[in-house]
Amino acid sequence: MDNFSSIQILEKEKSLQEKILECLNISKNFGRIQALNNVSFYLKKKEILGIMGDNGAGKSTLIKIIRGAIKPTSGKILLEGKEVIFESPREATNAGIGAVYQESALVEHLTMAENFFLGQEPTRSVFGGLFKFVDYKKMWKESSESLKELGFDLDVRELISNFSGGQRQAVAITRAMHFKPKLILLDEPTSALSEKAIDILFEILKKSKELYPMIFVGHDLDDALRLCDRIIVLKHGEVEVEVDVEKGMSRDQLITYM
Amino acid sequence: MDIRTVKQSVYHIDTIVLSVAAIGLIILFSNLTPHFLVMTNFRVIFETMAVLSILAVGINFLLVAGEIDISFVSVLELSAAVAAVASPSNTIYLIFLGIFAAFLVGLVNGFFVTKLGIPSFLVSLATMSGVQGIVMIVCNYRAVLLQNNLIPQIFYGRYFGGIATSVYWMIIVIVIAAISASKTKFGRWIYATGGNERAARLMGIPTLKVKLILFCLNGALAGLAGLILASRALSARPAMGQGYFMPAIAAPILGGALLTGGTGSVYRTALACFVLTVITNGVNLLGLEPAYRDIFMCIILLSALSVRAIQSRGIGSKV
Numbered sequence: 001m002d003n004f005s006s007i008q009i010l011e012k013e014k015s016l017q018e019k020i021l022e023c024l025n026i027s028k029n030f031g032r033i034q035a036l037n038n039v040s041f042y043l044k045k046k047e048i049l050g051i052m053g054d055n056g057a058g059k060s061t062l063i064k065i066i067r068g069a070i071k072p073t074s075g076k077i078l079l080e081g082k083e084v085i086f087e088s089p090r091e092a093t094n095a096g097i098g099a100v101y102q103e104s105a106l107v108e109h110l111t112m113a114e115n116f117f118l119g120q121e122p123t124r125s126v127f128g129g130l131f132k133f134v135d136y137k138k139m140w141k142e143s144s145e146s147l148k149e150l151g152f153d154l155d156v157r158e159l160i161s162n163f164s165g166g167q168r169q170a171v172a173i174t175r176a177m178h179f180k181p182k183l184i185l186l187d188e189p190t191s192a193l194s195e196k197a198i199d200i201l202f203e204i205l206k207k208s209k210e211l212y213p214m215i216f217v218g219h220d221l222d223d224a225l226r227l228c229d230r231i232i233v234l235k236h237g238e239v240e241v242e243v244d245v246e247k248g249m250s251r252d253q254l255i256t257y258m
Numbered sequence: 259m260d261i262r263t264v265k266q267s268v269y270h271i272d273t274i275v276l277s278v279a280a281i282g283l284i285i286l287f288s289n290l291t292p293h294f295l296v297m298t299n300f301r302v303i304f305e306t307m308a309v310l311s312i313l314a315v316g317i318n319f320l321l322v323a324g325e326i327d328i329s330f331v332s333v334l335e336l337s338a339a340v341a342a343v344a345s346p347s348n349t350i351y352l353i354f355l356g357i358f359a360a361f362l363v364g365l366v367n368g369f370f371v372t373k374l375g376i377p378s379f380l381v382s383l384a385t386m387s388g389v390q391g392i393v394m395i396v397c398n399y400r401a402v403l404l405q406n407n408l409i410p411q412i413f414y415g416r417y418f419g420g421i422a423t424s425v426y427w428m429i430i431v432i433v434i435a436a437i438s439a440s441k442t443k444f445g446r447w448i449y450a451t452g453g454n455e456r457a458a459r460l461m462g463i464p465t466l467k468v469k470l471i472l473f474c475l476n477g478a479l480a481g482l483a484g485l486i487l488a489s490r491a492l493s494a495r496p497a498m499g500q501g502y503f504m505p506a507i508a509a510p511i512l513g514g515a516l517l518t519g520g521t522g523s524v525y526r527t528a529l530a531c532f533v534l535t536v537i538t539n540g541v542n543l544l545g546l547e548p549a550y551r552d553i554f555m556c557i558i559l560l561s562a563l564s565v566r567a568i569q570s571r572g573i574g575s576k577v
Contacts, residue, residue: 069460090462105460107453109520110446118450119461121443133441 018044019081020183020213021066021097026075028061028237035061036072036237043183048205048214050228050245052221054258058237059217063187066215067099068092079182090119098181098212100172102188106160113156116143116175146174150204166197173204177212186216190223202227221255233257271569272514275562276529280536287540294543301421307535308424309334310505311528312483315435316476318510318527320378322439323472324452324519327367329382330480330506331499332389333360337484338404338494339396345405352406356488357481363389364477368470378473393496401495404488413489424486431479436524448472452519504552505534508559533558 022042028035036058043049053059064070066077068086077084079095086092089099099105106115114121117139123132144156152170160168169189176184186205190198205214205227216228224231225245233240233254241257243249287294313330320327341356363385370381404410414422439445450458451465459465483502488494511517512533513526534555541551 067460088462088464089460090464093462099460101457101460105454105457107450107457107520109453110449114446114450118458119447119463121446123443132443134443134446 020045020079021215022078022081023062023066024076024078026062026065026072026077028058028065028070029073034237036065039075039234039237039239041232041239041242043213043215045213046210047229048209048216048227050224050231051215051217051234052219052224052231052258053234053240054219057234059219059234060187061237062234063099063185063215063217066092066185067097093119093179093181096180096182098176098179098184100169100176100184100186100189102191105172106168108159108161110160111157112154112160112163112171113139113143115160116146116156116171116178118175120179142178143171143174146178147171150174164197165192166194166200169193169197169201170204173201177208181212184212184214186214186218188218189216190218190220198223219258221251221258225251225254270514270523270526271566272512272523272526272562273529275565276512276526276533279533279558279562280529283533283536283540287536287543290540291543294540299539299543303532303535303539304425304428305422306539307531308422308428309483309486309499310502310509310535311428311531312431312479312486313502313506314509314527314531315431315524316472316479317506318513318515318522318524319435319439319448319472320476321510321515321517322452322519322522323448323469324455325371325378325469325472326507326517327364327378327382327473327476328503328507329363329367329386329389330476331503332386332393333363333477333480334484334487334499334502335393335494335496336360336363336389336396337481338488338498339393339402339484339496341406341409341485342402342404342488342494343396345403345409347406349406349408349412352409353412353485356485357478360481360484361474361478364474364480365470367477368473371473372466372470390496397494397496399496401493403493404491409485410489410492413486422490424490427482427486431482432524432528439524444468444471449520452521454520504555505531508555509534512559512562 019042024040026039027037039058039062041049051059051062061070065072067089068091069089084095086095107118110118113136122135122138124135125131126133140156144154147154147156147170150170152167154163154167160171173189190201193201216224218224228245230242230244231254232242235257243254284295293299313334317327317330337356337360340359341352344352344355367378367381367385370376371378412423413427414424416422439448447458447463447468450463451468455465484499487498491498509530510522510527512530513523515522537554537558538551541548541554
């Protein structure tokens, strides 16, 4: 083997390692409607990838497939180079795919701490291991510490309905990070937020991308250009264009693809 | 339970309304009849409250999860009828048969709701009618004697201080239900499922499984209530549980459950059962027709719901 090809192989391996998530030829049909057609993309470590597109472009279908909420008609998902098939969002969470949703996926009647640990409540053994009770003290302590790390000093024992949109989204994001995921999906996280709240949110996200690569799904191009390192635009279920934000095209050029 | 949680539940508007109602009714009936405020009468109140509370606990959980089951009265009758018709026979077998039949109806309800996505009100409306028919056929349209000596001992025997065991069954059910609701993962998942099903599912909570389990549990609890009722009457007959339909749905709602799900409390449901039973008891002692009891219950339910509606509108207007 000559030097040239071994370098090529090394580079290829390196780029494989850097790709934390790769979607290959994902298609999805709902009856006769084709929501996604041969969509391929990847997410590298330490980056925020934007997936943009208008309503009906297939963004939410794509995110549901990655989250395991629905299955693709064809195509493969590779997580750290290994093929994965998720039967449910729970399996995706356990595999290290965290998520933050549009309406924050919070339950109004529960406290902030309970929402923080929704579906992942820590337990402690009682009566010599006979039963397992929810460990509220641990929930309060850990959720309040995690929020403090991101600069939010909040009373985690208050009902979530008493907090502002920005604070609620902060909970959703801290919650996603708390469980040390391999990557985080951000499904239109800014849609219910004020300008000020979006600024704070983006600062947190940019700070955290070293640890958690993210996929930002939305339809506001300005948001995406501020936040993302790379953007792909979906249109009618296909990848229309892929742009490197630093050296790529201008906003006006990009908008023609949407 | 820490001080804040205790405070929150004590100051809860429904707790206040129910406590005021309970005290008010006790004062009212004590003044109207000398037979009300005596030990024996309170024993009677708790004994009659048992069946209602056990039913209401099951309904409460379904309401918290955002569902409802209106077939529980027929299910109660089914459990009693099956056990009575199969008697005389082995006691454990009879108990198993009664509760298992009730559990199966719960499973059927849960299947149609969770697997086919049919609204639970409609599913249980259908099964209510179907099970009523089955009870008629099983009983052959008449009362059937419960020919077993041990079952009445287990579910309605008087051992400790002359109090029927149904009261202990009620306490066991309430305590286990309350602890499960607040202290276990499953309990929290019920609240999350009813509070925001989409969010709960997105966060990996198996919401459909939670609902299916609750339908089965509700069936089994109705089965237990049926065995208690059969033990009290020493027989089973069609329509023996009709009087429980309205109060068993009203109690969880008085206790804070919304038809939209996400809220509800086992303790407050039990408190509401007490209030409703006091009404029945007082009306009986006064020698009034049961029709007055129904009117009384209507007034209580509408007043409690009005207080809640006005209170929540007050909060809404502040925002």
